[in-house]
Amino acid sequence: MQKDAYTLILEAIDAGTYRPGDRLVESELAERFGVSRTPIREALQRLETQSMLSRDGRSLIVASLDHNQLAELYVVRAELEGLAARLAARHASPEETRVLREMVETDRMLLNDPSALSRANRRFHKLIHLASHNRYLVQQLDLVHRSMALLASTSLAAEGRTETALAEHDAIVRAIESRDEEAAQLALREHISKAFETRLKLDAGELRPR
Incomplete structure (x- = not known):
């Protein structure tokens, strides 16, 4: 098409x-x-x-996002992504869960390529959205991720962030595999919170891009 x-x-x-x-x-x-x-x-x-x-x-x-817009975006993203993870822990099919696990393992080979890892990261989050099996939530998350495109760089470009981000992805998938809805929601919200902290440090010059 x-x-x-x-x-x-x-x-x-x-x-x-x-x-x-x-x-x-x-x-x-x-x-x-x-x-x-x-x-x-x-x-x-x-x-x-x-x-x-x-x-x-x-x-x-x-367009570009100012500090307040960035903060507002991450608040909404953390809540919606957390809900998606909670619903994925409840509704994900065995096939979706297996693919999420494969993504985590495959992404380990991209640790030295932040832009490739950024693309893989988007695919990972998108599958969690779809695994929630809630079309309205997926629509809202699509809007949020559209706005994320207005960020000049990925937080994964920060020195040391790739390894910790993958560890966070692993924790999210383990919770979904265990059907632990609360743990999945908390793990994803914590993941978004860490990404926001990293971006703030990048913007403040406390961290160097790789």
Whole structure:
């Protein structure tokens, strides 16, 4: 199925092709994605209404999050992700649980590649969302993760974070495997809290990117 202009631009932002502060130009986007300018214009308008883009004079740029927006986003993310883990512990199929375990084991081979690990991390969290078997929760988490694309870097890029993040993933999966709903919720909320702490330290210059 051919992707529409909105999806193409959103995926480019999520992949870091366009980063916070980058200017988006209709003609350049139309040429890059091989579509006409009309759907590009409509997609840009839609992304602006969703606060993914902001105005800089007459130009549209990829939005960035200030400290308060970042804090608000992580509060919501921790609650929703925690709920997803709780429901996954209740509803995940044996196949979903096995794939989550395989992801943790496979991701150990990516410890020296933060960008690959970041992509793997998104897949891991997405499977937990789906394993909750609650479509409304998945929709809300999709919105949260769309906003996460406005962060200039991943917290996994911080020195020493990859090893601890994988240990946290292991604890989350162990709780889901054990059908321990409370432990799964707490483990995922703690994981998000640690990621937020790491990002704050990165922003403050206390930690160095790898």
